[in-house]
Amino acid sequence: MATRTPDDALAHPIAGSAAKRIPGRGHTRSAVLFLAPFGLLFTAMMLAPIGYAVYQSFFRTHRSGLGLGPSTTVFAGFDNYVTALHDSRFMSSFLRVFTLGIVQVPVMLGLALLLALLLDSRGAVFKKFFRQIYFLPYALPGVIAAIMWSFLYAPSVSPFTAALRHVGLDVNFLSGDLVLASIGNMMTWAWTGFNMLIIYSALQAIPGELTEAAVMDGCSGWRVAWHVKIPAVRPALILTTVFSIIGTAQLFNEPAVLSQVAPTVSPTYTPILATQQSADINNYNYAATQSVILALLTFVLSFGFLKFTQRKGTFA
């Protein structure tokens, strides 16, 4: 809206060659001009920080004496990485988030798929109404939702604790046993509708002839769903899974807010919290190392999943 890009004069000489349907050099220039503004900012805001973090992770600040003297930065090789891998609190934060993701992501996406299929089914009523309700949590900023849930879980205020007490159950959602599940619930609440909408859009894009043909052939609703609809929305399911993996790895808002009210959520509860803690105590090199490790693991997991499903796709 704000930016007016390559002016028309630039592109005029191309018109003639385009008529011959040859992607000429002029097109490359247009492409570059269209890409340049994004490319510059992308390089500055994403590529450069990655490089900088990797660079930082190989150094260490050396303070002389009692830390009062001037500090010097020295090359540390893989020392920071070795430290991180031996950092039991950092490592257990990974395990914790991994455990959470392995359970929460399938539950959430299963629910999202089910709801999308139901919304898409012929028997559904009030479709628009339900669709909007499911999507509602997406309109709540993550931190705001976390603040809200922090009250909904707090024993003194929680309507759920009160309701359970009525039936004789004494449940503390923030206790050590439950807090991880409580966080999982916050994530499921926040993101099921969003994922549902992506899957639902993919369902809507299935050509009507396809499902009609299956119905004509005598397929029941569930068989159409299983044999026609789910295979057709596979790309959407893969996409939502990848986003969920990345989202889970980045888990921050929920535990950050809960840590203020629940002593069971430690300052190193998730990898990002641990990284943030290192940055807070000015150990930037170690924080950089931790974020590189987190990024690498997330990338390997999400990219690995993408490749795995794509390979399977070519054989199916």
Place this chain on the structure above:
Amino acid sequence: MTTVTPSATRAAAGPPGRLRTSSLAGRAGVFAVMALFALYTLIPVWWLLVTATKNSGYLFTTNGLWFSHFDLWTNIRDVFREQDGIFARWLLNSALYSIGGAAVSTTLSAMAGYALAKYPFRGRDLTFNVILGAVLIPDVMFALPLYLMFSQVHLVNTYWAVFLPSVVSPFGVYLSRIYAGASVPDELIEAARLDGAGEARIFWRVAMPIMSPALVTIFLFQFVSIWNNYLLPLLMLNSDELQPVTVGLANWREGVNQGIPYNITITGAFLSVIPLIVAFLVLQRFWRSGLAAGSVK
């Protein structure tokens, strides 16, 4: 993303035309599941609405899911009075970051996505894969080193520190490439070229209008993600005056011991949600995808 596998066409042949009406029981089952999940979604929001109307005295003593004394207006007044009225400032900051950032990032994404979809040039796949790869990297990977870089060029604790990283959206590029590829017909571009239109004109006059529903989607995605961002402003800003509403409220949540009452935080949270819900209601008709896919016919 929008590709449909053709394998589904060969469904088993059977007696035709059996299933035009689904059974009543089936409909009831579908409705029950959908209603149950709607309740799960709504109850916390309902609690937020109800609690925003209570003064702090009733917060602990009354049924959390029903109204008691209606003190919403007093609460709202208190929210806007707390800390010399900084809440209004926070809302304004959030609006500034989100609307400005989303507008710029949507424009940049549209241009980049269109170029990647419609111009065959050397290195295109590599470019796209690098951009796509960035989607798979957690935000902290950028936020923390950006903080270090920005502090060296004295950008930390300025509007730019939050604004600049927000205008880059690899996901926006990904979406607009998909949409441009699916919805802007090559024939249309060729026709425009034959008519003598330049590339920029084709983009603004031909491609953009077709892509516009998708662009609204990208704008909304970006708007919401900037409005929701917590980590970046938390790292970049230490002045209260520059904070978006999310960070401000989280500080209030933490500030119970400094005498910030619960109900101020809760009513503040409730108020901060309203702009987004309004945005969704206003823009929801644009939440459609693959819009112009059929325009070739």
